[in-house]
Amino acid sequence: MKFIVQGGKKLKGEITLGGAKNAATKMLVASLLTSEPMVLRNTPNIGDVAITQELCELVGSSITRNKNIVTIHTPEIKNTRVISLSRKNRIPVLALGPLLARTGEAEIPLLGGDKIGPRPIDMHLEALKEMGATIEKRESSYYAHAKNGLRGVKIQLRYPSVGATENTILAATLARGRTVIENAATEPEIIDLIKMLQNMGAIIELGANRAIYIDGVKTLRGVEHTILPDRNEAASFACLAVASRGDVFVRNAQQDHLITFLNALRKVGGEYKVENTGIRFWKEKNLQSIELETDTHPGFMTDWQQPFALLLTQAKGSSILHETVYEDRFGHVADLNAMGADIRVFSKCLGEINCRFNGKNHGHSILVNGPTALRGTTLTIKDLRAGMAHLIATLIADGESTIENIEELDRGYENIDTRLQNLGADITRSI
Numbered sequence: 001m002k003f004i005v006q007g008g009k010k011l012k013g014e015i016t017l018g019g020a021k022n023a024a025t026k027m028l029v030a031s032l033l034t035s036e037p038m039v040l041r042n043t044p045n046i047g048d049v050a051i052t053q054e055l056c057e058l059v060g061s062s063i064t065r066n067k068n069i070v071t072i073h074t075p076e077i078k079n080t081r082v083i084s085l086s087r088k089n090r091i092p093v094l095a096l097g098p099l100l101a102r103t104g105e106a107e108i109p110l111l112g113g114d115k116i117g118p119r120p121i122d123m124h125l126e127a128l129k130e131m132g133a134t135i136e137k138r139e140s141s142y143y144a145h146a147k148n149g150l151r152g153v154k155i156q157l158r159y160p161s162v163g164a165t166e167n168t169i170l171a172a173t174l175a176r177g178r179t180v181i182e183n184a185a186t187e188p189e190i191i192d193l194i195k196m197l198q199n200m201g202a203i204i205e206l207g208a209n210r211a212i213y214i215d216g217v218k219t220l221r222g223v224e225h226t227i228l229p230d231r232n233e234a235a236s237f238a239c240l241a242v243a244s245r246g247d248v249f250v251r252n253a254q255q256d257h258l259i260t261f262l263n264a265l266r267k268v269g270g271e272y273k274v275e276n277t278g279i280r281f282w283k284e285k286n287l288q289s290i291e292l293e294t295d296t297h298p299g300f301m302t303d304w305q306q307p308f309a310l311l312l313t314q315a316k317g318s319s320i321l322h323e324t325v326y327e328d329r330f331g332h333v334a335d336l337n338a339m340g341a342d343i344r345v346f347s348k349c350l351g352e353i354n355c356r357f358n359g360k361n362h363g364h365s366i367l368v369n370g371p372t373a374l375r376g377t378t379l380t381i382k383d384l385r386a387g388m389a390h391l392i393a394t395l396i397a398d399g400e401s402t403i404e405n406i407e408e409l410d411r412g413y414e415n416i417d418t419r420l421q422n423l424g425a426d427i428t429r430s431i
């Protein structure tokens with residue numbers, strides 16, 4: 001499917017955030033930890049949630065959806081081998097923890113790399129092995145078993161990986177004894193997952209210096225949980241409002257999830273006002289260049305980088321954006337340049353810090369010279385967040401654009417075309 005976009009409209013009005021993709025998918029998987037029904041409110045109706053539902057159904061869950069309320073019930077684990085999924089994302093690896101914890105066995109498909117780098121899962125596997133699992137890599141799967149159950153241990157993550165932290169937390173909730181995760185990731189989506197698990201009966205403490213302590217319990221119960229709003233959508237819509245010289249109220253945007261983003265936006269010259277029910281974004285003055293690097297929370301998130309790179313094409317001067325989380329996340333640059341942007345990719349670390357990719361020949365820093373006018377073109381989306389940069393670019397460009405492979409955007413943004421049409425965007429979905 002594709003979008004046909006007529007660019008150059010100022011976007012104005014109000015848009016409401018959906019529930020966070022990167023919490024909803026983990027919570028569905030976490031529901032496998034209990035035999036009781038779970039109700040997830042504010043579950044976005046997006047591709048990644050559909051893929052995760054398929055995974056849970058394969059395991060034995062019954063799932064119903066009423067608007068954005070999803071009920072999921074897994075009275076028994078009927079199948080621990082979830083290798084026959086029709087579509088793939090990164091979520092199946094997270095099923096290892098709950099399946100091992102509940103049945104002592106799991107098999108998941110090999111995930112492989114994707115458009116943003118090799119994305120290894122070594123830290124997930126090492127943590128589960130330290131907890132007592134044996135994991136075998138097979139031709140197209142990982143097979144894991146823990147005949148004597150999982151036990152709590154001290155896990156030192158060499159990088160605060162979101163997924164490895166979540167997998168270890170899920171596995172540890174039902175393990176014997178205490179698990180300590182050092183150098184854990186602390187993203188708001190993880191805190192929301194912890195809140196849900198705590199209500200389910202888990203004992204999880206947050207310590208200083210990125211430590212998380214989990215005391216295993218025997219069983220967990222079903223609860224109702226409302227998923228936090230998607231801060232990646234919030235950042236995308238903020239960039240769209242400012243880049244289009246528009247004025248958009250993002251309902252449910254939460255300041256405490258966006259503090260670093262709001263600082264960067266202010267430095268570049270974007271305006272915002274935090275209100276009780278959301279944040280309004282607009283632009284009055286010209287945008288100016290900045291230097292910035294992505295980081296794990298509470299730093300500037302890697303998923304904000306792509307729409308922000310697009311925003312920097314409209315800022316006066318030379319901006320630096322240094323990606324320190326993924327080694328290969330500038331796939332959108334060539335397309336933006338084809339539309340008229342002036343962006344150069346460097347393999348050295350631009351800016352003030354040297355990151356772990358220094359000297360490894362990954363194109364992970366960019367220099368953006370602006371402002372540059374953008375013209376409409378035909379683009380193909382390769383990755384979800386890069387796709388958002390494409391979409392914003394076409395919305396502010398002169399003339400008509402065609403965006404192919406919008407299924408990637410549908411993985412993470414619910415009804416994005418209709419919601420943007422409500423802001424005045426001229427965007428049509430077609431086959």
Ligand code: EPU
Nearest residue numbers: 022119120121122123124161162163164302303325326384
């Ligand atoms: N890493 C390893 N080994 C591991 C795990 C991670 O080397 O075992 C590396 C990765 O290759 C990467 C870095 O550690 O360089 C960070 O990866 P992390 O594990 O934190 O990311 P993730 O859990 O795979 C989630 C989100 C991403 C988001 C990142 C960072 C989900 C499903 N995905 O990925 O979101 O960018 O955290 O916040 O939660 C997206 O939504 O489009 C997306 C890619």
